[in-house]
Amino acid sequence: MGGFLEDIRRFFRVMDFSKSGKRVRSLFVVLALMSIVSSVLTVAQPFLYMELIDSIVGEGGGLLGFSTETIILVYGVCFLVARVIDELWKAVFTNLTLSAQRSLAEKAFDHIIRLPSSFFLGKDKHSLSEIISKARSGVHEIISVSLETIVPVVLEFFLVSLIVYMLFPGSVLAILIASVVVFVVVAIVGSEMIRPWQRGFTEENNKTHQVLGEILSSEETIKSFNVEDSFKKRYLSHMAVFENYCYKFFRWSAFIGSMQMLAIGGALIPMLFISFNFLKNDALTLGAFVMINVLTIQLIMPLRRLAYAYRQVKESAVDIEQLDKVMSIPSETQRSDDGRGEVILESPSISFDNVCFCYEEGEEPVLNDVSFTVPEGKAYAFVGASGAGKSTISKLIMRYYDVSSGNILLGGRNVEGFPRDAVRRFVGMVSQDVVLFNDTLRFNLDFGECVEDARLVSALKAVDLDGFVDALPNGVDTMVGDRGMRLSGGQRQRVGIARAILKDPKVLIFDEATSSLDMHTEKTVSENINIVSEGKTTIVIAHRLSTIINADKILVLDQGEIVSSGTHGELIESCDVYRKLYMSGGATSVDQPLQMLSD
Numbered sequence: 001m002g003g004f005l006e007d008i009r010r011f012f013r014v015m016d017f018s019k020s021g022k023r024v025r026s027l028f029v030v031l032a033l034m035s036i037v038s039s040v041l042t043v044a045q046p047f048l049y050m051e052l053i054d055s056i057v058g059e060g061g062g063l064l065g066f067s068t069e070t071i072i073l074v075y076g077v078c079f080l081v082a083r084v085i086d087e088l089w090k091a092v093f094t095n096l097t098l099s100a101q102r103s104l105a106e107k108a109f110d111h112i113i114r115l116p117s118s119f120f121l122g123k124d125k126h127s128l129s130e131i132i133s134k135a136r137s138g139v140h141e142i143i144s145v146s147l148e149t150i151v152p153v154v155l156e157f158f159l160v161s162l163i164v165y166m167l168f169p170g171s172v173l174a175i176l177i178a179s180v181v182v183f184v185v186v187a188i189v190g191s192e193m194i195r196p197w198q199r200g201f202t203e204e205n206n207k208t209h210q211v212l213g214e215i216l217s218s219e220e221t222i223k224s225f226n227v228e229d230s231f232k233k234r235y236l237s238h239m240a241v242f243e244n245y246c247y248k249f250f251r252w253s254a255f256i257g258s259m260q261m262l263a264i265g266g267a268l269i270p271m272l273f274i275s276f277n278f279l280k281n282d283a284l285t286l287g288a289f290v291m292i293n294v295l296t297i298q299l300i301m302p303l304r305r306l307a308y309a310y311r312q313v314k315e316s317a318v319d320i321e322q323l324d325k326v327m328s329i330p331s332e333t334q335r336s337d338d339g340r341g342e343v344i345l346e347s348p349s350i351s352f353d354n355v356c357f358c359y360e361e362g363e364e365p366v367l368n369d370v371s372f373t374v375p376e377g378k379a380y381a382f383v384g385a386s387g388a389g390k391s392t393i394s395k396l397i398m399r400y401y402d403v404s405s406g407n408i409l410l411g412g413r414n415v416e417g418f419p420r421d422a423v424r425r426f427v428g429m430v431s432q433d434v435v436l437f438n439d440t441l442r443f444n445l446d447f448g449e450c451v452e453d454a455r456l457v458s459a460l461k462a463v464d465l466d467g468f469v470d471a472l473p474n475g476v477d478t479m480v481g482d483r484g485m486r487l488s489g490g491q492r493q494r495v496g497i498a499r500a501i502l503k504d505p506k507v508l509i510f511d512e513a514t515s516s517l518d519m520h521t522e523k524t525v526s527e528n529i530n531i532v533s534e535g536k537t538t539i540v541i542a543h544r545l546s547t548i549i550n551a552d553k554i555l556v557l558d559q560g561e562i563v564s565s566g567t568h569g570e571l572i573e574s575c576d577v578y579r580k581l582y583m584s585g586g587a588t589s590v591d592q593p594l595q596m597l598s599d
C-alpha cells in the first residue's frame with residue numbers, strides 16, 4: 001500500500017499541478033464533479049427500479065411515496081442525464097488529458113535538454129524519448145482510471161452500502177463488504193506480486209526499441225559487413241527476454257483476476273438466499289429483492305474495472321517513476337554551481353590554468369595539468385595525435401563538462417562564475433560531426449529563429465555553398481533528409497560553419513571544421529573562416545596542418561599534456577611530436593613550408 005501511496009505522490013510531483021495552470025485544475029474539478037453526479041445517478045436507477053416494481057405490484061407504494069407515473073418519469077430522466085453526462089465527460093476528459101500531457105511534455109523537455117552532458121554519456125537517447133512518451137501515456141491512464149473508475153466506484157460502493165444498510169438485514173451488508181474487501185486485497189497484493197515482471201517488460205521493451213533504433217541507424221555498416229542475421233539475432237534475443245516477462249505477467253494477471261471474480265460471485269449466492277428468505281417472510285418487498293441482485297451485478301463491472309485500474313495505475317506508475325528519476329537529476333540551470341553573471345566581454349582571452357579532467361570519476365585523466373592562454377583577438381591552433389584531448393578542450397570551454405581540477409578563465413574570470421547557457425551564447429563552436437535535422441536547409445541554418453534571407457545568403461557564400469543551394473529545387477527551403485543524408489559530408493560540414501557565422505559569437509572554436517572538405521574547397525572555406533574570425537579570439541583544432549597556416553601560435557598536445565608551443569618554424573626545430581605529425585600529414589621533408597601542404 002505504501003508503494004501505491006508513493007506512486008500517487010510521485011504522480012503529483014511529476015505533474016506538479018500547482019504549476020500546470022488554471023485550465024488543467026479547473027478541468028480536473030469539473031470532471032470530478034461530473035463523475036460524482038454520474039455515480040449518484042447510476043446507483044439511483046436500481047433504487048428507482050425497486051420503487052417502480054413495488055409501486056406496480058402495490059407493495060406499500062414504495063419508500064418515496066410517488067405515483068407509478070412519477071417514478072417512471074424520474075427513472076427516465078435519471079437514465080437520460082446519466083448518459084448525457086457520460087458523453088460530455090469524454091469531451092472534457094480529452095481536454096484535460098491533452099492539457100496535462102502537454103504540460104508534462106513541456107516540463108520534461110525543458111529539464112532533459114538542460115541535463116549536464118555527463119548524464120548523456122553512454123545513455124541511449126532513443127530510450128530517453130521513450131521514457132517521455134510512456135510517461136505521457138501514463139498520465140493519460142492515471143487521470144482516466146482515477147476519474148472514470150476509482151472515484152465513481154468508491155462512491156457507488158458507499159451509496160450501495162448505504163441502501164443495503166437501510167433496506168436489508170445486516171448479514172447481507174456484511175457479506176457485501178467482506179467480498180469487496182477480499183476483492184480489493186487480492187487486487188493490491190496481486191499487483192504488488194506481478195510488479196517486478198511488469199517493470200521487467202517495460203524496461204526490456206525500452207531496450208528492444210533502443211537496439212532496433214541503433215541497428216536501423218547503422219544500416220549501411222551492417223549491410224557492408226553482411227551481418228544482417230547477426231543483428232537480427234541480437235534484436236530477437238531482447239524480444240525473447242521481453243516475451244518471457246510478458247508471459248509471466250499475463251499468466252499471473254489472469255489468475256489474480258479469477259480470484260477476484262470468485263470473491264464477488266461467491267458473495268452473490270448467500271446474499272440472494274438470505275434476501276429470498278426475507279422475501280418469503282414478507283420482511284422484504286419484491287422490488288428490494290430484484291434491486292439487491294441488480295446492485296450486486298452493477299457493482300461487479302466497476303469493481304473489475306477497479307482491479308484493472310489499480311494495475312493500470314501501477315503500470316503507469318512504473319513509467320512515471322522512470323521519468324521522475326530523470327527529472328530528479330539537477331539540470332544545468334538548477335545546479336547550485338551554475339554562475340549568475342552575464343558574459344559581457346568584447347572578445348576575451350581564454351586561459352586554462354592547470355586544468356585536469358576525466359570524463360568518468362576514477363578514470364585516467366584525459367587532460368593533465370593543461371595551462372595556456374589564447375590572448376584576446378588571437379587565433380591559436382591545437383594539434384596532436386588522435387585521442388590527445390583536443391576536442392575535450394573545446395567541450396570544457398563550452399561548459400559541457402566541468403573541470404576535475406584547475407580553472408578555465410574567460411577574460412580573466414572563471415567560467416564557472418557564468419551561467420552555462422550564457423557562455424554558450426558567447427562562444428560558437430563548429431565540431432567535426434555536424435548534426436543536421438530532417439528539415440529544410442533554412443531550419444538547419446537558423447534553427448527556426450527566422451534569420452533574414454540576406455544574412456543566410458551571405459553565410460552560404462562564406463562557406464562556398466551559395467551555388468549549390470541556388471541549384472536546389474527549393475533553394476534554402478529544400479529538405480535535407482534524415483541526418484542531412486541528402487548532403488555530402490563536406491556540404492554538411494560547411495552548413496555547420498555557416499551556422500557559426502550566423503550565430504556571430506565573440507569567441508570561435510573550429511574543431512576539425514574542414515576535415516571533410518577536399519583540398520580546393522578547404523582552401524576557399526579556410527579563407528572565409530579567417531575573414532569571419534578576424535578580431536575574434538579563435539581556437540582551431542586540426543589534424544591537417546594545412547588548415548592552421550594563419551594561426552598566431554600552435555600548441556602541441558600529446559596524451560593530454562601540452563608538450564610544446566610556438567610557430568610552425570619553432571616547432572619543427574624543437575618538437576619531435578610536431579615533426580612527426582607534420583611528416584605524417586604528407587610533407588616530403590621538414591623543410592617543406594606549411595603552405596605547400598595544401599597545394
Ligand SMILES: Nc1ncnc2c1ncn2[C@@H]1O[C@H](COP(=O)(O)OP(=O)(O)OP(=O)(O)O)[C@@H](O)[C@H]1O
Nearest residue numbers: 121359360366384385386387388389390391392393
Ligand atoms: N564522451 C567521452 N566519454 C569518455 N571518454 C571520452 C569521451 N570523449 C572522448 N573521450 C576520451 O578522451 C580522450 C580524448 O578525446 P578527444 O576527443 O578529446 O581527442 P582528440 O584529440 O580530439 O581526438 P581526435 O583527433 O581523434 O578527434 C580519448 O581517449 C577518448 O577516448
